[in-house]
Every structure is written in C-alpha cells, then in structure tokens.
Amino acid sequence: MRALTTPADGGTEVGPTTVPEPEPRPDQAVVEVRAVSVNRGDLSLLGMLPPGSRLGFDVAGTVVRAAADGSGPPVGSRVAGVAERDGWSERVALSTTRLAALPDGVEWTDAAAVPVAGLTALYALRHAGSLLGRRVLVTGASGGVGRIAVQLARAAGAEVAAWAGSAERLKGLAELGAAEASTYDAGPGATRPVQVLVDSVGGEVFRSAYQLVERGGTVVCYGNTTRADLCLPFDWGHARPGVRIQYIHLFDEMPRRPVGNDLGVLLRLVAKGELDPQVAFVGDWTDPRPALRGVGERQVNGKAVLVF
Amino acid sequence: MRALTTPADGGTEVGPTTVPEPEPRPDQAVVEVRAVSVNRGDLSLLGMLPPGSRLGFDVAGTVVRAAADGSGPPVGSRVAGVAERDGWSERVALSTTRLAALPDGVEWTDAAAVPVAGLTALYALRHAGSLLGRRVLVTGASGGVGRIAVQLARAAGAEVAAWAGSAERLKGLAELGAAEASTYDAGPGATRPVQVLVDSVGGEVFRSAYQLVERGGTVVCYGNTTRADLCLPFDWGHARPGVRIQYIHLFDEMPRRPVGNDLGVLLRLVAKGELDPQVAFVGDWTDPRPALRGVGERQVNGKAVLVF
Incomplete structure (x- = not known):
C-alpha cells in the first residue's frame, strides 16, 4: 500500500511512498482511510523526523478488519480516530480506545478534521x-x-x-x-x-x-x-x-483520558449541527504540499483535509 | 486600651496609641492579647494605610468574653487566631471561625507565630x-x-x-x-x-x-x-x-477554607513537636520598631513576635 512519508533522500517535500501493510496489535482495528487532516503539530514534527518517516494522526475511514480482542466496531463501520503517527496512509491500524463510530450524515472530511483539534x-x-x-x-x-x-x-x-x-x-x-x-x-x-x-x-x-x-x-x-x-x-x-x-x-493528556468516548461526543455534536469542524481546505492526499503550506503559513482559516 | 497604630501625624514609626475597646459582633470572642507576630504583609500595608490605622493579623491570648452566638471557646480559653487588621492591641474581637484553642504546652510566642505564616x-x-x-x-x-x-x-x-x-x-x-x-x-x-x-x-x-x-x-x-x-x-x-x-x-483563600479547624491542625502539630514555628526574634509590643525593621530587612531567620 501507499502512505505519505518524509523523503527518503532527506529532502523536505512529503509525498506518497510504498510501505508495508499495517500489522495490527490485538487491540487495533484496520481502517481503510478516506480522509486525514493536517495539524500544526504534524508540521513541527517534519523537521525532526528521520528520512522516510511515516506521518499523521487524524484519520477517518471504514473498518476493514475488526480488532482481534473483540473490542471496537465491526467490519464495515465508519470511524474516526487518532493514529500513532502513521495515519496518512491508505490503511492504518487504530487502537479501539482511540477511535469512535461516525454518526450517519457526518462526512469524511468533517470527521477527519475532528480528532486532534x-x-x-x-x-x-x-x-x-x-x-x-x-x-x-x-x-x-x-x-x-x-x-x-x-x-x-x-x-x-x-x-x-x-x-x-x-x-x-x-x-x-x-x-x-x-x-x-x-x-x-x-x-x-x-x-x-x-x-x-x-x-x-x-x-x-x-x-x-x-x-x-x-x-x-x-x-x-x-x-x-x-x-x-x-x-x-x-x-x-x-x-x-x-x-x-x-x-x-x-x-500528554490522552493516556489518562477516555479518548474514544470523548471523540464520540465531539462527532455526535457534529452530527447534530452543534459543532462545525470548519474544514477550510480540501486536497488530494497524493499531493499534500498545498495543505502543508497553507497550514504552515496560517493561510487556512480552519482545518486542512486530504481525501483518499 | 492601647493598640499599635500608624502615626496620626502621617509619620512612619508605628507605636502604641489609645483606642476604643473592641465591640464584638455576635460571632466574635474578645481576647486579651499575650503575643502577636509580624508578617511581611503587615509591612506592605504600612505605606498604604491612612494615618492612625490599626494593624495586625496574628494574635494569641486568652478569651475574656465568649461569642454572644454561643460559638467558639469559653472565657479563660487560650487561643490563637487571625484578626481583622486590628490584632496588635491589648484586646481584640476575633471571629470564632478564625481562631483555635491552644493545646497545653504551646507557648504564647509560638502560638502567635503560627496563624498567617x-x-x-x-x-x-x-x-x-x-x-x-x-x-x-x-x-x-x-x-x-x-x-x-x-x-x-x-x-x-x-x-x-x-x-x-x-x-x-x-x-x-x-x-x-x-x-x-x-x-x-x-x-x-x-x-x-x-x-x-x-x-x-x-x-x-x-x-x-x-x-x-x-x-x-x-x-x-x-x-x-x-x-x-x-x-x-x-x-x-x-x-x-x-x-x-x-x-x-x-x-483570598480564607473565605472558602475552614480557617479555625486548619489553624487547630497546625497548633496541634506544634504541641506534638512536629512543627516549630521558628520564632527568631521576640520584643516588647510597646516598641515594635526592631521587629518591623528586622522583618523588612530580612534579618530575622524565621518569625518575629511581640509580647504583651
């Protein structure tokens, strides 16, 4: 499969690369990614990671393999969650404690914009x-x-x-x-x-x-x-x-918080129209440069999302 | 009775003056003062108060009139408490919620050093x-x-x-x-x-x-x-x-704290020898100048107390 990584040659432009399929732990579901979002924290990491590093925390997509330990939603569920800095990819293993089901009507782009922010x-x-x-x-x-x-x-x-x-x-x-x-x-x-x-x-x-x-x-x-x-x-x-x-x-907060439950609260507010994640930029994931630039230069009045 | 006040003529030297006897509210006991202590906060106030102002928060002494509302200790009890900036005086009315009984063996000087600090x-x-x-x-x-x-x-x-x-x-x-x-x-x-x-x-x-x-x-x-x-x-x-x-x-803390109970906790630690209030200077109340100077110039390694 493909994922966004920092350049293997040490350059600065993030782009798609071939990477191994996710190997989920028993508490992780595998999700087919439909949208991800860019946070300022992702940009801060860029300069600090070694060449060829995976990226991305905010993910929305469909469960294609349920967690082996029986936790979390079944195959076919629409979810959003927080990945372990490997979310900007076609498929990702997400801990079931750090994902939540998407209520009907919440779009992929809105869902991907919610977790970290x-x-x-x-x-x-x-x-x-x-x-x-x-x-x-x-x-x-x-x-x-x-x-x-x-x-x-x-x-x-x-x-x-x-x-x-x-x-x-x-x-x-x-x-x-x-x-x-x-x-x-x-x-x-x-x-x-x-x-x-x-x-x-x-x-x-x-x-x-x-x-x-x-x-x-x-x-x-x-x-x-x-x-x-x-x-x-x-x-x-x-x-x-x-x-x-x-x-x-x-x-620092996440280890002591019910992250999945709290994310569910936020996504239900989105479904009810009481929270607008303010997606202000949508781009194709295979060229993340405009999104990264927009967030870095504070040109995006809200969230920047990449769709798959 | 007499009390320490800022000079009526606007000078800087605090000294004894004749003032009216305390007129206790129903929730106040009248205490015959045996010792008081000097805090840095008292010094900060000095320059800000009008001429002839009363002073002093830390008080230890004997109850000579119990509170009219029946709260607090009876006549003859040894107590320490927090006064309402009128504690440096021969007698003072203390709210029964801001005083505590002195355990046997706690000296007046130690007791007066405890409340504010x-x-x-x-x-x-x-x-x-x-x-x-x-x-x-x-x-x-x-x-x-x-x-x-x-x-x-x-x-x-x-x-x-x-x-x-x-x-x-x-x-x-x-x-x-x-x-x-x-x-x-x-x-x-x-x-x-x-x-x-x-x-x-x-x-x-x-x-x-x-x-x-x-x-x-x-x-x-x-x-x-x-x-x-x-x-x-x-x-x-x-x-x-x-x-x-x-x-x-x-x-700012006191209105939402059980001040009398907390002061009692501290005084019992003193009685048990687990808290030493570190009285480092003792002077006569009628000449507070050495104590005020010592605290102001940080020459006192601990608390300065005035005895009556």
Whole structure:
C-alpha cells in the first residue's frame, strides 16, 4: 500500500511512498482511510523526523478488519480516530480506545478534521472547569483548534471572546458563537475581562490577553506558536489571587483520558449541527504540499483535509 | 486600651496609641492579647494605610468574653487566631471561625507565630495535592512561611529541597527536614528535579527554580518579594506538559477554607513537636520598631513576635 512519508533522500517535500501493510496489535482495528487532516503539530514534527518517516494522526475511514480482542466496531463501520503517527496512509491500524463510530450524515472530511483539534480544544476547556455563565477568551481563534474551542465554550454555556491576527482571520467567528471578536492589535482594551483564557499564541498576545483575566481565573495554554518567552508583569498573581496557568499537550493528556468516548461526543455534536469542524481546505492526499503550506503559513482559516 | 497604630501625624514609626475597646459582633470572642507576630504583609500595608490605622493579623491570648452566638471557646480559653487588621492591641474581637484553642504546652510566642505564616504554607501545599513521595522545592525557605512550608511538606511525605539567599539564612533548615539546602547563586544545577515548586521570591530565583520542575509538575506562588516580572523560557510549557502555575493569597483563600479547624491542625502539630514555628526574634509590643525593621530587612531567620 501507499502512505505519505518524509523523503527518503532527506529532502523536505512529503509525498506518497510504498510501505508495508499495517500489522495490527490485538487491540487495533484496520481502517481503510478516506480522509486525514493536517495539524500544526504534524508540521513541527517534519523537521525532526528521520528520512522516510511515516506521518499523521487524524484519520477517518471504514473498518476493514475488526480488532482481534473483540473490542471496537465491526467490519464495515465508519470511524474516526487518532493514529500513532502513521495515519496518512491508505490503511492504518487504530487502537479501539482511540477511535469512535461516525454518526450517519457526518462526512469524511468533517470527521477527519475532528480528532486532534477537537480533543485538544475539549481537554483545554475541561481544565478550566465549569464554563456556565463565565467569560472565555480564545486567542488564535481562527485556527483549527481555536474555531472548535469557540464553539465548545459556547456550547458549555460560556460567553466567548475571540482574538485572531487580522480582520480576515476573524471571519465566521461570530457565526460560530463568539460574542466579541477582535484582532490582536486592538489590545486588551477592546475586550471585557474574562474568567478563562485559552491561549496558543504566547508572547505579546498572551501578555495582552492575560491582562483581562480576573482574580481566581484560569489560563489554559496548549501551544506557543510565537515561540516567545512567557513574560507577565510583576503583579501577575497579586493582582488576581487564585489565578492558575496550565499548559496542556494532547499527547500528554490522552493516556489518562477516555479518548474514544470523548471523540464520540465531539462527532455526535457534529452530527447534530452543534459543532462545525470548519474544514477550510480540501486536497488530494497524493499531493499534500498545498495543505502543508497553507497550514504552515496560517493561510487556512480552519482545518486542512486530504481525501483518499 | 492601647493598640499599635500608624502615626496620626502621617509619620512612619508605628507605636502604641489609645483606642476604643473592641465591640464584638455576635460571632466574635474578645481576647486579651499575650503575643502577636509580624508578617511581611503587615509591612506592605504600612505605606498604604491612612494615618492612625490599626494593624495586625496574628494574635494569641486568652478569651475574656465568649461569642454572644454561643460559638467558639469559653472565657479563660487560650487561643490563637487571625484578626481583622486590628490584632496588635491589648484586646481584640476575633471571629470564632478564625481562631483555635491552644493545646497545653504551646507557648504564647509560638502560638502567635503560627496563624498567617502557617496557613499560608498549609494552603500553598494543599494546592499542590498529595506530596507523598514527591520532591518539593521551597524558595525563600529561610523566612517565616518558608521554614513552616519545609516542615509541613516533610510531614506530608515529601522530600524537600530548600533555597535561601545565603549560607547564613540556610542555617537550621536541614534540622527542619530539608534533604537538600542551597543558596540562590548555586543555581538549578545544585538541586535535583522536583514535582512541586513553592515560590515567594519571583524574578531570577523563580526562573532558576522553574527549570527544575518536571512534566506535570505544580508550581504554587504565594508572593513575589523581588517584585520582578514573571519571565520563563519559551518552552516553559512544551517541555513540561501538564505543568500548572498557581498564585495564592491567604486572604483570598480564607473565605472558602475552614480557617479555625486548619489553624487547630497546625497548633496541634506544634504541641506534638512536629512543627516549630521558628520564632527568631521576640520584643516588647510597646516598641515594635526592631521587629518591623528586622522583618523588612530580612534579618530575622524565621518569625518575629511581640509580647504583651
């Protein structure tokens, strides 16, 4: 079968290569892949992996071989799941604890866009506790995780403020449930104080957003796309006693979370029309370069998906 | 009666003045004060209060009038408690929810040293969760809160590393249970990694100590004596996923805590010889200047107490 890999010659262009068929463990189902999605984390890995490395976490497809241990869905089931960095391929073995059945009506492209971005947003918000009646500021709100976080926070009863890098990037966020939307250069004065901040940008944007966090507030960071130091003013704590700043990473969260169940929750929200994964780019899997470039250069206002 | 106040003429020297007798609310007992202690927080307030302001939170003494609502201990009971910034006085009304009976054998000076410093250390450590078998680094370990935090962390099953500003300030910390003790200028290389960091120093000391925090670690800050910005390297979170940084302030914690019960826990540890409040300076209450100066200039390796 074929799969996307980093070039065997050490170059930079990811492309299809012939690889062995998956050899599933007893707890894994083999899935015929119909769509995958590209995350910023995939791009971060590109430069760090040896030549010829497999890639990809987000997968949607059809079970062609059920797990030998009897867990998970039967052959023919439509599923989405989190692969073990080998998902961008024609077939993949997925742990049955890290996949969920697709409800009728959920398209392959939407399904493939959900796992990593949706679980990251879900777990980030869960660390903030109850959101009912609280104000939540999401920075990086125009990205794949950000657009889902805005919707999930709204669905949890929060009033959501969304920040993004430009007016162009803010498009559609009001329709997703953001009560306020603002560009970074508008600064903290343009947004009312919040009890929860969800940040993935870091640097000046984080420092600016942090000024809006009230006493006892919760800050959840799931990235630092600016790769800037964390710098907050001297009264970062004294001015807001009880404040909590937490950094989460999906692959650190997953071992202690019911990933398959949580993914099922997200996919059912998609089926009910309450969560739009915001697929903003769809390309053919055999040429992933436009998708990778679009995500890397932040030209995709949402998720980039490759279809098989 | 007399009490310590800021000068009526706007000067800087705190001294005894004639003030009205306390008028207790129904939930307050009146206590004849035998000893009080000085905290750094008292000093921070000095410059901010109007002339003639009352002072003082830490109090130990004898109940001379029980609370009208029937709560709390009877007349004649020896107690310690947290006053409402009017504790440095011959008599004070204390809420019965913020005082605890003194076990036999606990001296007035030790009792007066416990409330604010002990509760701050206790609540800081409680935010870190279970300490059993975990490594805890306490910065500012030579101060009033620090010396108690070292002992409480040890009592909770932690292996404790203590940092202070000089070899002189480190004296006695090994006897209190610190497995490692190090000066700030020794840097992070002198201490093994930790799962919990308790900091009150901020600035470069905090940045240095933070390098030792492992993935999933907990950082609890209860002060920033250097008044420096919070600055951490760009991978502050990515290099330790799950890390949590929390700022607590005792007067923010108290409304949601069983303060009297918790104070009782601490005083019973003192009675059992498992907690030494480290009274390092005792003076007469009518001249508080040496105590205030000693705490302000960090010349007191522990707690400063005034006796009545």
